[in-house]
Amino acid sequence: MVSGYDYTQMIQMVVDGEGDDVLDLVDEALESGESADAIIEKGLVEGMKIVSDKYDKKEFFVPDLAAAADAMSDALDELKPHLEQSTEEVKGTIVIGVVQECSQEIGKNIVSAMLSGGGFRVHDIGINVTPKEFIDKAKEVHADIIALGCPMLQTVKYIKETVDLAVEENIRDQVKFLIGGASTNPGTVADQGADGWGKDGSEAVDVALKLMEELRK
Amino acid sequence: MKSTELIDQLSEKLKDQVKNSGDYMTPLERFHCVNTHNQVPDRLICWAFYREFPRYLVNHTVKDLETSHFNQTENYLAGLVEFGYDTIWTNVDLYSVTPEIYGCPIDMKEDAISVPMKGVIRKPEQLKELKNVNPEEDGRLPVVLNTVALLREKIGDIYPVIGHLSGPISLASSLRGASKFVADIKRNPEFLAELLDFCADQTILIGKALLDRGAIGISMADATGSPNMCSPQQYRDLFLPAYKKIQKALAHMTPVGVRWHSQSGIDELDDIETFVRESCEAGNTVFHVATPWSLNIDLRSVLEILKSYNACLWFGIAPAAFATWTEEEMDANVKGFIEKYAKGFEGNILMGPNMLNDTTKPELVKAWMKAMKTYGKCY
DSSP: OOOOOOOHHHHHHHHHTOHHHHHHHHHHHHHTTOOHHHIIIIIIHHHHHHHHHHHHTTSSOHHHHHHHHHHHHHHHHHHHHHHHTOOSOOOOEEEEEEBTTOOOOHHHHHHHHHHHHTTOEEEEOOSSBOHHHHHHHHHHHTOSEEEEEOOSGGGTHHHHHHHHHHHHTTOGGGOEEEEESTTOOHHHHHHHTOSEEOSSHHHHHHHHHHHHHHHHO | OOOOHHHHHHHHHHHHHHHTSOOSSOHHHHHIIIIITOOOOSBOEEOOOOTTGGGGGTTOOHHHHHHOHHHHHHHHHHHHHHHOOSOOOOOTTTTTHHHHHTTOOEEOOTTSOOEEOSOSOSSGGGGGGOOOOOTTTSTTHHHHHHHHHHHHHHHTTTSOOOEEEEOHHHHHHHHHOHHHHHHHHHHOHHHHHHHHHHHHHHHHHHHHHHHHTTOSSEEEEOGGGOGGGSOHHHIIIIIHHHHHHHHHHHGGGOTTOEEEOOOTTGGGOSOHHHHHHHHHHTTOOEEEOOTTGGGGSOHHHHHHHHHHTTOEEEEOSOTTHHHHOOHHHHHHHHHHHIIIIITTOGGGEEEOOSOOOTTOOHHHHHHHHHHHHHHOBOO
C-alpha cells in the first residue's frame, strides 16, 4: 500500500525540536493508518538526519541536537506499544548508559534516540551506571551491544572495568562494546578494550550496525 | 585549627622535602611567579589534577574524603609528600556539594565520587523558591572550607592553596537536569539567563567564603560550560555573562584572580582566537585544554594570545598515558612537549595530567615529575 501521509511537517518539527508538536503529529499519523515503523523511518529518523547533517556542517549545535533528540525520544515512547506489535526486524539489542561517577547525559540521550530510531531495541539505564549494572542489564535483556557514554576524563577507567567484568561473567564473546563521549577518541577503544567508537549519534548508529555484523560472523 | 597526628607529621615532612628539594623556589613562590606575575619560574610548574587519587596512601575511601576535612587534608598531603607535584586540589566532589544543598538526590557510594542524579527545578517558576547558600553551614560545604583553612594553616607558607568549586554552568545543569538545561538554551534562553545569574550568585558566595578561609585564588571546574556545549553566540549571550559577574565580584579580592578551566572541545571551534580573546577579556586567567584533543590545535598561537593577556595555558600528558606508558615513554614525551610548547612561554604554562585516577601507575607519576624537573628547568 502506498502511504498517503505527508511527513513534511513532522520532519520539520523534529528539526525544530518541538516535542509537543511532534507528539500531535505522531498521533495524527497513527490515526491516519500509518504504522509505527513508517512514522519512525519517514518522519522521526528523517528529521534527525537533517539535524545531524546541520550539526556536521556547524549550522546546528548541541542544544539543537538535544531538543530534537528529546522530541524524538518522547515520540518513540508514544510509539512503543505499537512497536511491540510490529513485525519489522529489530537490528539488535543495546544497553546504553553514562558510566559511573558521571551525570552528564546529554550526549547519551542523543545517541539513545538515534539508535532507537535506527531500528535497535534500546534499554537506556541512565547515568552513574556501575560496571555491574551494565553487565546485569546486558545479561537480563540478552544485549548484543553495551554502549557506554563517557563525557569526563576521570571516568574513562570504568570502560575497561565494564569490559573486564564482561570477561569475568563469560559474556564477552556475546557482546560488543560501543563507546563515546567527550573524553574518548578512536584510541580509547584499544586502550580500554572496547570494540567501537562513535563521534556522535549518527556515527554511533553506523558503528553499531558494523558491530552487529561482526557478532553474526 | 584542630588537626590530626598524621596531618601534622605529613606537613612537617613536606616542609622538609621542599626545603631539601634543591629547587630554587617553593611551590608557592613558583605559583605566584607564573600565575600572579607571568614571570619565568625556576622550573615549569607541575600542575597535577589528582583529587582522590592518593587516598590509598592513607587508607581512606572516597566517601571518607567527601565527608571529613581531616581525611581530605590527609589525602592531599600524602599525595604531595609521595609525588612532590606543585598543586593542591581542594575539593574531591566539587560537582555534587552545591547541588546536594538544593535537594538534588546524590548517589554517594563508599569508594566512588558522588554524583547528582536528578535536577530539582522541574518548572522555571520553581527557580524563585531557591534560597542563597550559606557556605559556613550548608551541606558538605564546611568540609570544603575547613579543608582549605587547615591546609592554609599547615602548609600555606610553602604551597598555593586554591579554592576549587564547580562553576555556574555546571551548577545550573545539575539544578535543572542536564537534558532540560541544554534544551533550555534553545527553547527558553530568558529563563536560562535567570538561572545562570542565580548560579553565578551562589558561586560568588562560595568563592568569597573560600577566600575568607584562606584560599589564595579561585578555580572553577565547569565541564558543562565547555565551548562545544552550544553555539559561539549562545556562549557569548548566556555563559559569558555569568563568568563576568563572578569575575567582577571576586577578582579584585585575590591577585591570582579567578579562573574557569573548562575549555574542552576548543579544537572543534571554527574561530579559536576569538574564543580565547573573549574569555581572557572576561577575566579568565587559566585556559585548560585536554590532551590528546589539544594537540590538534596550534597551541603556540594560543599561548601567544594568552601571554598578551597575562594568562596561562594548562595542558600536558593525557590521563590514559599514566596507565599505559612505560617510564621511558613518559620521559621522552615530557621532554618533547616541553621543547615543542613550553619554550618561550615558561611564565604562561602549567604542565600536568588533567586527571590522575585509580588506573594511574604511581611509578609513572614519579617518572613524570622526574622528567619535569629534568627538562623543565628554566635557569
